[in-house]
Amino acid sequence: MNVQAEEQQRVAAFPAHSADSPSRGEPDGAISRALRPLNTGRLRDDYQRQGSFLYLSEFLPADATQQLIDAANALLPEVNRNYLPGHKAGGSVSRHTIDRLAPYIAQLYRSPQLIAWLEKVTGDRLQLSPEDDPHAYALYYYTRAGDHIGWHYDTSYYDGRRYTVLLGVIDNSSCKLDYELHTRDPNKPDEPGSVQYPPGALVLFDGDMLRHRVTPSLEGEMRVSLTLEYVTNPNMRPWRRFISNMKDAIAYFGFRQVFRKALGAKV
Ligand SMILES: [Fe+2]
Numbered sequence: 428m429n430v431q432a433e434e435q436q437r438v439a440a441f442p443a444h445s446a447d448s449p450s451r452g453e454p455d456g457a458i459s460r461a462l463r464p465l466n467t468g469r470l471r472d473d474y475q476r477q478g479s480f481l482y483l484s485e486f487l488p489a490d491a492t493q494q495l496i497d498a499a500n501a502l503l504p505e506v507n508r509n510y511l512p513g514h515k516a517g518g519s520v521s522r523h524t525i526d527r528l529a530p531y532i533a534q535l536y537r538s539p540q541l542i543a544w545l546e547k548v549t550g551d552r553l554q555l556s557p558e559d560d561p562h563a564y565a566l567y568y569y570t571r572a573g574d575h576i577g578w579h580y581d582t583s584y585y586d587g588r589r590y591t592v593l594l595g596v597i598d599n600s601s602c603k604l605d606y607e608l609h610t611r612d613p614n615k616p617d618e619p620g621s622v623q624y625p626p627g628a629l630v631l632f633d634g635d636m637l638r639h640r641v642t643p644s645l646e647g648e649m650r651v652s653l654t655l656e657y658v659t660n661p662n663m664r665p666w667r668r669f670i671s672n673m674k675d676a677i678a679y680f681g682f683r684q685v686f687r688k689a690l691g692a693k694v
Contacts, residue, residue, distance in 0.1 A: 454535035457491035462544050471548050478608040478615070479633035481548060482622055486629035487594060491535070495596045496626065498529040499566055499651040506568050507681045514577045514678075518568035521561035521680040523687060536564040536655050545657065548631065549590060553657040559687075561680045562656045569602055569650040575643035581634025584671040587660025591637075593630040593652050598623065600648035604630065606639040624652075 465483075474481040487495070505528065506518035525532045535541070537555065546553050556563035569575070583589030593604070603623045609615035624630055632639075634656075644650060663671065676685040 454491060454494075454531060455538045455540050457488050458535070458538045458540040458544075460488050461486050461491070462540060465544075467544065467547050471550070474548050474631070478612055478618075479549070479636040480606065480608055481629075481631045482624070483629045484622075484625065485627060487627040489627070492596070492627040494531050495535075495594065495653055498525075498532055499568075499596045499653075502528060502566060503568075506566075506570075507679070507684065509678055509681070511678055514579075515575065516571070517574040517576065518570060519679045520566040520568070521684045522563045522565055523561060523684055525564055525566070532564055532566075532653065542657070545590065545592070545631065549633070551588060551590070551659050553590065553659065554661050556656045556658055557661045557663075560656070561675055561684050562654065564653065564655050565679070566596070567652050567654060569600060569641070569644040569648070571644070572646040572648075573643045574650075575602070576641045578638055578640045580636075580638055581632075581656075583635055583658070584663055584667040585658045585660055586662045586664070587658055589634040590657045591630075591632055591634050592655040592657070593624065594655070595624040595626045595628040596653050597649055597651040598625055600644050600650035601642075602644050602648070602650045603642045604639060605642060606632075606637055608637070610638045611636055 470481060470483075502520045502524065505520050505524045507520070508518045510516045522533070542553055581589060581591045601623075603621045605619070605621045608618040608620065610617050622628075622630070672685050676682045679685075
Protein backbone atom coordinates (compact mmCIF):
# COMPACT_ATOMS: atom_id res chain seq x y z
CA MET A 428 0.00 0.00 0.00
CA ASN A 429 1.44 3.39 -0.92
CA VAL A 430 1.75 6.28 1.52
CA GLN A 431 -1.28 8.15 0.16
CA ALA A 432 -3.48 5.05 0.41
CA GLU A 433 -2.31 4.46 3.97
CA GLU A 434 -3.09 8.03 4.92
CA GLN A 435 -6.55 7.75 3.38
CA GLN A 436 -7.10 4.59 5.39
CA ARG A 437 -6.05 6.37 8.58
CA VAL A 438 -8.45 9.22 7.91
CA ALA A 439 -11.25 6.83 6.95
CA ALA A 440 -10.73 4.92 10.19
CA PHE A 441 -11.69 8.04 12.08
CA PRO A 442 -13.85 10.37 9.98
CA ALA A 443 -13.76 14.12 10.42
CA HIS A 444 -16.00 15.38 13.19
CA SER A 445 -19.66 15.79 12.45
CA ALA A 446 -21.63 19.00 12.83
CA ASP A 447 -22.65 18.16 16.37
CA SER A 448 -19.12 17.28 17.45
CA PRO A 449 -17.74 19.40 20.30
CA SER A 450 -14.36 19.72 18.57
CA ARG A 451 -13.33 23.02 17.02
CA GLY A 452 -10.88 23.38 14.16
CA GLU A 453 -8.93 20.72 12.34
CA PRO A 454 -5.90 19.31 14.13
CA ASP A 455 -4.22 18.44 10.84
CA GLY A 456 -4.24 22.14 9.94
CA ALA A 457 -2.66 23.00 13.29
CA ILE A 458 0.00 20.35 12.71
CA SER A 459 0.66 21.80 9.26
CA ARG A 460 1.32 25.20 10.86
CA ALA A 461 3.45 23.58 13.55
CA LEU A 462 5.66 21.86 10.97
CA ARG A 463 6.15 24.82 8.64
CA PRO A 464 9.06 26.47 10.49
CA LEU A 465 10.84 23.21 11.34
CA ASN A 466 14.01 21.98 9.68
CA THR A 467 13.11 18.31 9.71
CA GLY A 468 16.46 17.14 8.33
CA ARG A 469 18.30 18.82 11.18
CA LEU A 470 15.82 17.49 13.73
CA ARG A 471 16.34 13.99 12.39
CA ASP A 472 20.07 14.43 12.97
CA ASP A 473 19.37 15.67 16.51
CA TYR A 474 17.07 12.70 17.11
CA GLN A 475 19.71 10.21 15.99
CA ARG A 476 22.56 11.89 17.83
CA GLN A 477 20.51 11.83 21.04
CA GLY A 478 19.84 8.10 20.82
CA SER A 479 16.25 8.24 19.47
CA PHE A 480 15.15 11.26 21.50
CA LEU A 481 13.97 14.71 20.48
CA TYR A 482 12.65 17.65 22.49
CA LEU A 483 11.01 20.74 21.01
CA SER A 484 10.08 23.38 23.58
CA GLU A 485 7.63 24.97 21.10
CA PHE A 486 5.63 22.77 18.78
CA LEU A 487 1.83 23.07 18.80
CA PRO A 488 0.23 26.37 17.77
CA ALA A 489 -1.52 28.19 20.62
CA ASP A 490 -5.04 27.40 19.39
CA ALA A 491 -4.33 23.66 19.31
CA THR A 492 -2.72 23.78 22.75
CA GLN A 493 -5.79 25.58 24.07
CA GLN A 494 -8.01 22.79 22.73
CA LEU A 495 -5.92 20.29 24.67
CA ILE A 496 -6.09 22.41 27.83
CA ASP A 497 -9.89 22.65 27.51
CA ALA A 498 -10.14 18.90 26.98
CA ALA A 499 -7.86 18.15 29.96
CA ASN A 500 -10.00 20.31 32.23
CA ALA A 501 -13.25 18.86 30.88
CA LEU A 502 -12.00 15.31 31.49
CA LEU A 503 -11.03 15.87 35.14
CA PRO A 504 -14.15 13.97 36.36
CA GLU A 505 -13.03 10.98 34.25
CA VAL A 506 -9.55 10.65 35.73
CA ASN A 507 -8.66 7.20 37.04
CA ARG A 508 -6.32 7.54 40.02
CA ASN A 509 -3.65 4.90 40.60
CA TYR A 510 -0.88 4.29 43.06
CA LEU A 511 1.96 1.81 42.90
CA PRO A 512 4.03 2.16 46.09
CA GLY A 513 7.59 3.18 45.28
CA HIS A 514 6.97 3.60 41.57
CA LYS A 515 3.99 5.67 40.53
CA ALA A 516 1.12 7.86 41.65
CA GLY A 517 -1.15 9.93 39.46
CA GLY A 518 -4.21 9.89 37.25
CA SER A 519 -4.95 8.77 33.70
CA VAL A 520 -7.65 9.10 31.09
CA SER A 521 -7.56 6.39 28.44
CA ARG A 522 -8.16 6.57 24.70
CA HIS A 523 -11.57 4.97 25.18
CA THR A 524 -12.75 7.88 27.31
CA ILE A 525 -11.07 10.36 24.95
CA ASP A 526 -12.93 8.76 22.03
CA ARG A 527 -16.23 9.47 23.78
CA LEU A 528 -15.53 12.92 25.14
CA ALA A 529 -12.54 14.57 23.41
CA PRO A 530 -12.58 13.75 19.68
CA TYR A 531 -10.08 16.53 18.89
CA ILE A 532 -7.35 14.51 20.62
CA ALA A 533 -8.33 11.37 18.71
CA GLN A 534 -8.11 13.33 15.45
CA LEU A 535 -4.78 14.86 16.43
CA TYR A 536 -3.42 11.36 17.01
CA ARG A 537 -4.45 10.36 13.48
CA SER A 538 -3.19 13.52 11.79
CA PRO A 539 -1.60 12.33 8.52
CA GLN A 540 0.77 15.33 8.63
CA LEU A 541 1.93 14.47 12.13
CA ILE A 542 2.47 10.80 11.31
CA ALA A 543 4.35 11.60 8.10
CA TRP A 544 6.63 13.99 10.02
CA LEU A 545 7.26 11.45 12.78
CA GLU A 546 8.16 8.92 10.13
CA LYS A 547 10.73 11.31 8.66
CA VAL A 548 12.30 11.98 12.06
CA THR A 549 12.35 8.36 13.27
CA GLY A 550 13.05 6.79 9.87
CA ASP A 551 10.39 4.15 10.56
CA ARG A 552 7.02 3.41 8.99
CA LEU A 553 4.55 4.06 11.78
CA GLN A 554 1.18 2.54 12.44
CA LEU A 555 -1.58 3.46 14.82
CA SER A 556 -1.78 1.46 18.00
CA PRO A 557 -4.60 -1.11 17.94
CA GLU A 558 -8.12 -0.09 18.92
CA ASP A 559 -7.90 -1.94 22.23
CA ASP A 560 -4.69 -0.25 23.41
CA PRO A 561 -5.70 2.30 26.07
CA HIS A 562 -2.27 4.01 25.75
CA ALA A 563 -2.73 4.84 22.05
CA TYR A 564 -3.57 8.33 23.23
CA ALA A 565 -4.02 9.13 26.88
CA LEU A 566 -3.85 12.02 29.31
CA TYR A 567 -1.71 11.76 32.44
CA TYR A 568 -2.60 13.92 35.43
CA TYR A 569 -0.37 15.01 38.30
CA THR A 570 -2.76 16.74 40.66
CA ARG A 571 -1.81 15.69 44.18
CA ALA A 572 1.36 16.14 46.20
CA GLY A 573 3.75 13.32 45.40
CA ASP A 574 2.28 12.36 42.03
CA HIS A 575 5.15 11.04 39.93
CA ILE A 576 6.44 8.09 37.96
CA GLY A 577 9.76 6.41 38.73
CA TRP A 578 12.53 5.46 36.33
CA HIS A 579 11.29 3.24 33.49
CA TYR A 580 11.27 2.59 29.77
CA ASP A 581 8.09 2.69 27.68
CA THR A 582 8.67 -0.96 26.89
CA SER A 583 7.18 -2.26 23.66
CA TYR A 584 5.11 -5.37 24.17
CA TYR A 585 4.46 -5.32 20.44
CA ASP A 586 6.44 -7.28 17.89
CA GLY A 587 7.88 -4.01 16.60
CA ARG A 588 9.05 -0.73 18.08
CA ARG A 589 6.85 1.55 20.16
CA TYR A 590 7.27 5.30 19.89
CA THR A 591 6.10 7.78 22.49
CA VAL A 592 5.11 11.38 21.76
CA LEU A 593 4.49 13.58 24.79
CA LEU A 594 2.75 16.92 24.39
CA GLY A 595 2.68 19.43 27.21
CA VAL A 596 -0.89 20.44 28.09
CA ILE A 597 -0.99 22.05 31.55
CA ASP A 598 2.02 22.75 33.72
CA ASN A 599 1.56 24.63 36.94
CA SER A 600 4.07 22.40 38.62
CA SER A 601 7.69 21.83 39.51
CA CYS A 602 7.67 18.36 37.88
CA LYS A 603 10.53 17.54 35.58
CA LEU A 604 10.95 14.86 32.97
CA ASP A 605 14.37 13.43 33.81
CA TYR A 606 15.95 11.14 31.25
CA GLU A 607 19.12 9.29 30.36
CA LEU A 608 20.23 8.96 26.76
CA HIS A 609 22.24 6.07 25.30
CA THR A 610 21.60 3.63 28.17
CA ARG A 611 21.10 0.83 25.65
CA ASP A 612 24.13 1.79 23.56
CA PRO A 613 27.32 0.13 24.89
CA ASN A 614 29.46 2.44 22.75
CA LYS A 615 28.26 5.71 24.28
CA PRO A 616 28.31 6.92 27.88
CA ASP A 617 24.94 7.54 29.52
CA GLU A 618 23.95 11.18 29.13
CA PRO A 619 21.50 12.56 31.70
CA GLY A 620 19.07 15.36 30.90
CA SER A 621 16.00 17.06 32.30
CA VAL A 622 13.19 19.14 30.82
CA GLN A 623 10.17 20.81 32.30
CA TYR A 624 8.16 20.79 29.14
CA PRO A 625 5.57 23.56 28.87
CA PRO A 626 2.13 23.51 27.17
CA GLY A 627 2.59 22.99 23.44
CA ALA A 628 6.04 21.39 23.75
CA LEU A 629 6.83 18.02 22.18
CA VAL A 630 8.95 15.11 23.33
CA LEU A 631 9.55 12.15 20.99
CA PHE A 632 11.41 8.97 21.78
CA ASP A 633 11.69 5.25 21.11
CA GLY A 634 10.12 3.73 24.22
CA ASP A 635 12.74 1.04 24.63
CA MET A 636 15.65 3.48 24.28
CA LEU A 637 14.90 6.26 26.75
CA ARG A 638 15.13 5.68 30.48
CA HIS A 639 12.98 8.36 32.07
CA ARG A 640 10.91 9.46 35.05
CA VAL A 641 8.71 12.36 36.15
CA THR A 642 9.68 13.92 39.48
CA PRO A 643 7.06 14.29 42.27
CA SER A 644 4.62 17.18 42.25
CA LEU A 645 4.12 19.42 45.27
CA GLU A 646 0.97 20.41 47.12
CA GLY A 647 -1.28 22.65 45.03
CA GLU A 648 0.44 21.87 41.74
CA MET A 649 -1.19 20.57 38.57
CA ARG A 650 0.36 19.05 35.50
CA VAL A 651 -1.25 17.27 32.55
CA SER A 652 0.51 15.76 29.58
CA LEU A 653 -0.85 14.02 26.52
CA THR A 654 0.85 10.89 25.27
CA LEU A 655 0.53 9.48 21.76
CA GLU A 656 1.82 6.00 21.00
CA TYR A 657 2.74 4.71 17.53
CA VAL A 658 4.07 1.28 16.63
CA THR A 659 5.93 -0.34 13.76
CA ASN A 660 4.08 -3.65 14.07
CA PRO A 661 0.76 -3.77 15.93
CA ASN A 662 0.91 -7.52 16.49
CA MET A 663 1.30 -8.61 20.10
CA ARG A 664 1.78 -12.18 21.27
CA PRO A 665 -0.91 -13.38 23.70
CA TRP A 666 1.28 -13.74 26.79
CA ARG A 667 2.71 -10.25 26.23
CA ARG A 668 -0.84 -8.97 25.78
CA PHE A 669 -1.71 -10.42 29.16
CA ILE A 670 1.28 -8.76 30.87
CA SER A 671 0.58 -5.47 29.12
CA ASN A 672 -3.11 -5.53 30.06
CA MET A 673 -2.41 -6.27 33.71
CA LYS A 674 0.15 -3.46 33.87
CA ASP A 675 -2.26 -1.01 32.25
CA ALA A 676 -5.15 -2.05 34.51
CA ILE A 677 -3.16 -1.72 37.73
CA ALA A 678 -0.83 1.17 36.93
CA TYR A 679 -2.94 3.35 34.66
CA PHE A 680 -6.54 2.98 33.63
CA GLY A 681 -8.30 0.43 35.86
CA PHE A 682 -9.70 -2.96 34.94
CA ARG A 683 -12.95 -1.57 33.49
CA GLN A 684 -11.10 0.40 30.77
CA VAL A 685 -8.50 -2.23 29.93
CA PHE A 686 -10.81 -5.24 29.85
CA ARG A 687 -13.75 -3.38 28.31
CA LYS A 688 -14.10 -5.86 25.45
CA ALA A 689 -14.56 -8.73 27.87
CA LEU A 690 -17.01 -6.58 29.78
CA GLY A 691 -19.07 -5.85 26.68
CA ALA A 692 -17.49 -2.42 25.90
CA LYS A 693 -19.98 -0.63 28.14
CA VAL A 694 -17.30 1.40 29.91
FE1 LIG B 1 7.05 6.68 30.20
